[in-house]
Amino acid sequence: MVIDIHNVSWNRNHKLILQNMNWTVKEGEHWCLLGLNGSGKTTLLNMINGYIWPTEGSMSVLGKTFGEYDLRELRKSIGWVSTSLQQKLYGSETALKIVLSGKFATIGLYDQTDTKDLGRAEALMKLLGCTALMERTYDTLSQGERQRVLIARALMASPKLLILDEPCTGLDVFAREQLLQMIGTVAAEENAPTIIYVTHHVEEILPCFTKTLLIKEGQVFAANHTSDVLTSALMSDFFEVPVELLRRDGRNWLSVKGALWN
Structure with a gap:
């Protein structure tokens, strides 16, 4: 199992969040995690x-049980x-250096890289349509x-699990569709990692996300094949x-049929 969660709850200040x-x-598997703001x-x-x-409860990620493994290693x-x-990265660094830093999971590139690293970074940037951005600084993008660029950075270390947390936030409709197409390209790669795509917009759920988890008020509302979950009822x-x-x-494209307030 990539993710295995059993009867998990999380309490903060005497309030159950999960x-x-x-x-x-x-x-x-490629999953979409769908929930409104504040859902957990x-x-x-x-x-x-x-x-x-x-x-409360137990969980493991990538086969590593919490409490039995160094989670700092897991994050790699x-x-x-x-x-x-995005807010932590240095705006004066080039896009290429930001992608290369993904190998070391650092903010800034301080470690030595070799020609193999450079080749992988360039290949990932090409896959994601970033070739022309290599020498541009992050703050000009x-x-x-x-x-x-951030997705290319995340792929640099060949992760087994890729989490895309609302990547289309702040994008206009054309930039959104371009990014979604590239995410679909990544998912179709032969050695693609398992992808969790997080959103609160139904229309962003690509065909590659064959499973969908609905989360509401900190609880699982539904978790099944996307075609079974995304029904009007x-x-x-x-x-x-x-x-x-x-x-x-x-x-799928959603429209509201009733009044949102009385």
């Missing part, structure tokens, strides 16, 4: 990355792309360009508002 969660992800998505991601521990096998990471229950899902080109 409640009795059960979720398993197998190697090679970020807490769950922090737990998977070993930054916080379950208050996980690529995580998030908004918080658009939001969409930055996200592509189930999503209306999830959002507590009548919605309709229309499927087009392998993706």
